[in-house]
Amino acid sequence: MTVWRASYFDGLQSAASEVEIALTPAGLWLGLPKGELIIALDRLKLVEPIGSGQPWRIELADGGMLDVIDGASLAKLVGRQRSWLGRWEASLKLALLVLPLLALFLFAAYRWGLPAAADLAARAVPASSERWMGERTLQVLDHNTLAPSRWPAERQAQIRQRLTELGGHAAPYRLEFRRGDSIGANAFVLPGNLMVVTDDLLAILTQDELMAVLAHEAGHIEDRHAIRGILRSSGLALSISILIGDTSSLVDLLVSLPIALADLRYSREFEEEADTYAYTWLQYPGRTPCSFVRALQRIEQAQSGKHKRQLDKLPDWLSSHPDTLDRMNRFQGHCPQG
Numbered sequence: 001m002t003v004w005r006a007s008y009f010d011g012l013q014s015a016a017s018e019v020e021i022a023l024t025p026a027g028l029w030l031g032l033p034k035g036e037l038i039i040a041l042d043r044l045k046l047v048e049p050i051g052s053g054q055p056w057r058i059e060l061a062d063g064g065m066l067d068v069i070d071g072a073s074l075a076k077l078v079g080r081q082r083s084w085l086g087r088w089e090a091s092l093k094l095a096l097l098v099l100p101l102l103a104l105f106l107f108a109a110y111r112w113g114l115p116a117a118a119d120l121a122a123r124a125v126p127a128s129s130e131r132w133m134g135e136r137t138l139q140v141l142d143h144n145t146l147a148p149s150r151w152p153a154e155r156q157a158q159i160r161q162r163l164t165e166l167g168g169h170a171a172p173y174r175l176e177f178r179r180g181d182s183i184g185a186n187a188f189v190l191p192g193n194l195m196v197v198t199d200d201l202l203a204i205l206t207q208d209e210l211m212a213v214l215a216h217e218a219g220h221i222e223d224r225h226a227i228r229g230i231l232r233s234s235g236l237a238l239s240i241s242i243l244i245g246d247t248s249s250l251v252d253l254l255v256s257l258p259i260a261l262a263d264l265r266y267s268r269e270f271e272e273e274a275d276t277y278a279y280t281w282l283q284y285p286g287r288t289p290c291s292f293v294r295a296l297q298r299i300e301q302a303q304s305g306k307h308k309r310q311l312d313k314l315p316d317w318l319s320s321h322p323d324t325l326d327r328m329n330r331f332q333g334h335c336p337q338g
């Protein structure tokens with residue numbers, strides 16, 4: 001038979017007296033100053049401590065109470081575990097430790113887990129699906145925003161010919177020419193190694209400047225930014241279902257993609273990667289990174305000029321080259337002073 005010691009308060013006097021209590025087959029035996037008392041276990045009112053360091057307490061029907069020393073072992077024996085809430089409250093230190101860890105975990109999952117899952121899923125998207133996405137998106141754009149190019153076919157062929165100079169991994173790239181009054185001087189890429197340039201862009205750039213812009217767009221293609229961007233912005237669930245081979249969500253993606261792509265804005269990370277690709281390409285003999293600077297300057301000028309008013313209303317993907325001045329710094333060093 002196990003015996004516990006407890007401080008007994010009779011409810012009348014503030015002073016406590018030390019008593020013993022014990023567990024018997026009949027119930028809990030209390031050796032109170034006024035006499036013995038046995039309480040059946042199903043009528044025992046055992047109160048859980050609120051904070052750590054507080055005792056378990058037995059409340060008596062007559063208003064008296066006992067603070068039990070090592071009451072936890074008594075509680076365990078009579079089948080009263082501390083509730084989770086009680087344990088939690090008692091473990092403030094644990095809570096203070098766990099909450100920042102949880103926050104850190106959630107942040108890491110969002111900051112790195114989501115892009116990593118999206119990038120992994122992007123690799124699982126077959127080239128044929130990507131090609132379909134690009135073509136379908138171009139159809140939608142042709143319907144809403146773009147018109148056939150007025151650029152002479154032989155000039156188009158010349159530029160396509162020069163495209164072979166870019167010769168990256170994903171080449172041959174497919175280059176499409178379009179007129180897009182509302183998007184002004186612009187170039188962008190779509191999934192399936194597809195580049196689109198507008199007549200207005202061709203009108204303001206020299207061939208070398210155009211090649212610098214196309215080298216940047218090639219960078220977007222080489223690093224698969226279109227499909228990675230769309231998967232990153234679609235959230236984790238879609239990436240995971242593609243990774244586990246759930247083709248129905250891939251079909252959903254294909255259907256919704258043209259609209260989603262039209263709202264896609266590349267992250268600064270992607271823009272810098274594409275810039276780096278162009279920068280490397282432009283350092284070969286016979287080329288100069290300064291071509292990219294001049295091209296961006298002309299595009300800025302054109303966009304802040306006659307198209308300014310329409311451009312304000314444009315979707316984000318059309319203004320996908322923000323912070324132009326920032327980005328030009330490393331290219332600028334290659335421009336003649338003055």
Ligand SMILES: [Zn+2]
Binds near residue numbers: 220274
């Ligand atoms: Zn870009």
